[in-house]
Amino acid sequence: MKIEILFSEVCNQFGDPQNAEYLKQSCPSDTFVYTALDEEPCFASSRPDMVIMGSMSESIQRKVILKLLPLKKRIEDLIDDGVVFLMTGNAADVFCRKIDYVTEKITVDAVGLFDIDVKTDWFKRVNSKVIGDADGNTVTGFRSQFAEYSGDNSEFCFLKVERGFGFRPGHMYEGMRKKNFIATQLLGPILPLNPDFCKYLIDIAGGNGSPAHYELAKEAFDKRVAEFRDPSTEF
Amino acid sequence: MSFRFLFAMAAAKLSRAVIRLFGRDGSCTPGIIAIRLCPDFLRHLKMPDKVICITGTNGKTTTSNLVAGIVRDLGYTVTNNSLGSNVQGGVATALLADSTLTGKPKKQVAVLEVDERSSLLVYKYITPDFLVCNNIMRDSLKRNAHTDFIAYILGSALSEKTHVILNADDFICSSLFPKCLSRTYFGISADRPDSDRISSRDIVYCPDCGTRLHAEYVRFDHIGRIYCPGCLKKSPEPDYCVTEIDASRDVFKIRHGGEEREYKLVNSNIVNLYNFCGAVAVLTEAGFDPDKVCAAFNAQKIVKSRYDFIEAGKLSITTQLAKGQNPVACARAFSYIASLPKKNKCVLVMTDDKHDNTNNSESVCWIYDTDFSALRDDSISEIIFAGKRCRDQRLRAVIAGVDPRKIRINDDLFEGAKMIDTDKYSDIYVLHDPYILSETGMIKNYLIERGKANED
Numbered sequence: 001m002k003i004e005i006l007f008s009e010v011c012n013q014f015g016d017p018q019n020a021e022y023l024k025q026s027c028p029s030d031t032f033v034y035t036a037l038d039e040e041p042c043f044a045s046s047r048p049d050m051v052i053m054g055s056m057s058e059s060i061q062r063k064v065i066l067k068l069l070p071l072k073k074r075i076e077d078l079i080d081d082g083v084v085f086l087m088t089g090n091a092a093d094v095f096c097r098k099i100d101y102v103t104e105k106i107t108v109d110a111v112g113l114f115d116i117d118v119k120t121d122w123f124k125r126v127n128s129k130v131i132g133d134a135d136g137n138t139v140t141g142f143r144s145q146f147a148e149y150s151g152d153n154s155e156f157c158f159l160k161v162e163r164g165f166g167f168r169p170g171h172m173y174e175g176m177r178k179k180n181f182i183a184t185q186l187l188g189p190i191l192p193l194n195p196d197f198c199k200y201l202i203d204i205a206g207g208n209g210s211p212a213h214y215e216l217a218k219e220a221f222d223k224r225v226a227e228f229r230d231p232s233t234e235f
Numbered sequence: 236m237s238f239r240f241l242f243a244m245a246a247a248k249l250s251r252a253v254i255r256l257f258g259r260d261g262s263c264t265p266g267i268i269a270i271r272l273c274p275d276f277l278r279h280l281k282m283p284d285k286v287i288c289i290t291g292t293n294g295k296t297t298t299s300n301l302v303a304g305i306v307r308d309l310g311y312t313v314t315n316n317s318l319g320s321n322v323q324g325g326v327a328t329a330l331l332a333d334s335t336l337t338g339k340p341k342k343q344v345a346v347l348e349v350d351e352r353s354s355l356l357v358y359k360y361i362t363p364d365f366l367v368c369n370n371i372m373r374d375s376l377k378r379n380a381h382t383d384f385i386a387y388i389l390g391s392a393l394s395e396k397t398h399v400i401l402n403a404d405d406f407i408c409s410s411l412f413p414k415c416l417s418r419t420y421f422g423i424s425a426d427r428p429d430s431d432r433i434s435s436r437d438i439v440y441c442p443d444c445g446t447r448l449h450a451e452y453v454r455f456d457h458i459g460r461i462y463c464p465g466c467l468k469k470s471p472e473p474d475y476c477v478t479e480i481d482a483s484r485d486v487f488k489i490r491h492g493g494e495e496r497e498y499k500l501v502n503s504n505i506v507n508l509y510n511f512c513g514a515v516a517v518l519t520e521a522g523f524d525p526d527k528v529c530a531a532f533n534a535q536k537i538v539k540s541r542y543d544f545i546e547a548g549k550l551s552i553t554t555q556l557a558k559g560q561n562p563v564a565c566a567r568a569f570s571y572i573a574s575l576p577k578k579n580k581c582v583l584v585m586t587d588d589k590h591d592n593t594n595n596s597e598s599v600c601w602i603y604d605t606d607f608s609a610l611r612d613d614s615i616s617e618i619i620f621a622g623k624r625c626r627d628q629r630l631r632a633v634i635a636g637v638d639p640r641k642i643r644i645n646d647d648l649f650e651g652a653k654m655i656d657t658d659k660y661s662d663i664y665v666l667h668d669p670y671i672l673s674e675t676g677m678i679k680n681y682l683i684e685r686g687k688a689n690e691d
């Protein structure tokens with residue numbers, strides 16, 4: 001398997017880089033390519049099996065959009081070809097239609113794979129947690145974001161929410177998915193936090209690795225699931 | 236003077252008297268009441284002759300305690316919020332406590348620790364004469380998001396009349412407040428590290444021209460001497476510089492304006508040396524006699540709730556604050572313990588957020604943002620993660636390369652402490668979150684008892 005990690009020198013907020021680290025330990029014989037923001041992504045000229053990108057600051061987000069906008073058609077072709085993409089936290093925003101940076105008074109057109117608009121307000125921070133189902137896998141995660149999404153993702157969500165919320169309180173569809181392209185507002189350590197989902201992702205990418213430190217990861221996961229499902233746990 | 240302000244002041248002072256009757260000195264309720272009754276309460280307060288504010292991600296409390304302690308020892312009266320809170324309500328509580336009913340100050344100097352996120356609400360009404368900013372690092376991702384956000388909040392609030400005292404070795408911090416023309420920098424040139432690799436995750440490209448930054452050397456994260464080969468922007472030269480650190484004699488030297496003075500080294504952790512140098516810089520710039528500052532500095536102690544070292548029988552017990560949800564503070568605490576010249580260390584880690592784990596399940600993303608690799612050090616023989624998130628901490632440590640056989644876990648803090656084999660280990664390190672001081676105190680006492688029992 002070839003796995004490309006995009007712009008890890010700047011898209012590294014909130015623990016997101018540990019997705020790549022956990023994958024590396026889970027798939028030690030596979031090839032990991034790190035592409036910096038001042039380089040051309042490998043996926044532009046060759047087919048990787050998986051592409052991942054993590055959370056970033058808003059100023060970096062605008063640079064990432066400029067970098068990826070010209071590659072929109074290529075990304076769509078790779079999605080049709082079944083390549084796995086995992087975009088976590090506000091890396092997901094990059095693939096929406098437009099982003100309105102309320103505090104900085106800037107609006108930009110984003111890559112536009114999904115008909116979803118984003119409003120980013122530095123004076124509205126949202127922290128919450130989610131448990132839901134992705135293609136038969138229970139997934140737990142945490143969000144910490146300035147972004148507020150508008151649009152209907154019920155037909156193309158990543159997670160069907162069991163507890164917590166999707167785009168806004170009461171909304172039960174989290175993130176966006178197109179074939180194997182996954183964009184989720186849940187933050188990066190989603191793979192070590194969910195070892196079975198990590199296995200699922202490796203499988204759909206055509207890899208043969210298995211989640212590292214599985215017993216330890218599963219024990220932490222089981223404890224979290226029990227807490228998330230406990231009615232006395234506040235959401 | 237408005238009736239509203241006078242009423243708010245009277246109500247706040249009354250609430251403070253009642254709260255003190257119940258022995259709760261640290262509460263910021265009086266300030267909150269004052270601001271609720273009179274939203275621009277802080278604007279109406281007359282300030283002491285000198286107002287020194289201290290901000291930045293790490294080291295605010297240490298620096299603020301140190302500055303306030305020195306000013307007091309120099310014979311001045313001081314308003315300080317170290318016992319209370321560093322948000323708007325805490326700042327208001329400290330100031331109103333030391334004001335007359337009409338808002339006149341009763342003390343000569345204010346030394347205020349101000350939380351970065353409260354900057355907008357505090358500096359809107361108060362123009363400090365001096366502001367020290369120690370550093371801008373990653374902090375609670377839930378509250379502080381990222382360093383761009385914190386730099387924005389700080390930068391949009393402060394008056395350009397304030398004299399800013401900034402960490403020259405922090406490339407984000409040293410560029411703050413461009414409109415403030417009175418600028419003083421402090422830094423460290425001693426013990427220059429070999430690494431010139433920028434390990435920062437927060438500043439990689441030049442904020443002015445976008446070129447990839449280079450470094451003469453890097454101490455950790457983005458702390459070091461950094462320059463941009465594109466526009467030639469570089470870390471400013473420190474006006475106050477730590478030129479020598481002599482741990483064998485427990486002293487360090489600061490050079491300023493051609494003079495060099497020797498200070499007592501209370502704690503050799505490099506982050507504390509920045510705090511010490513920032514404190515000396517602001518006091519000197521504020522006009523206090525540098526020789527007297529030096530003498531008073533040498534008489535100060537770091538507050539025991541932040542760092543303590545006790546010998547009980549054959550046990551050496553170190554307690555060290557490691558603020559949970561703060562990835563840099565925890566990573567620095569891990570590295571500090573790994574760097575100490577001892578062998579066969581046993582480390583108890585208690586960094587869960589008490590509030591976030593009460594009827595709740597704390598977000599563990601910050602654990603993944605924290606560098607655990609220092610815990611791999613051979614001098615550390617055993618690590619006990621205690622608290623509800625112990626399984627997450629163990630997994631994170633193992634992903635960072637820590638041998639899982641070195642790790643034990645317990646959901647309960649006290650049971651975790653009891654797992655320490657005091658026959659096997661004589662050097663015990665307790666890393667704790669600031670919100671579990673009473674639990675840490677009990678665990679410290681338990682370990683002291685064990686040490687004494689072993690001696691008998």
Ligand SMILES: [Zn+2]
Binds near residue numbers: 463468
């Ligand atoms: Zn530049």
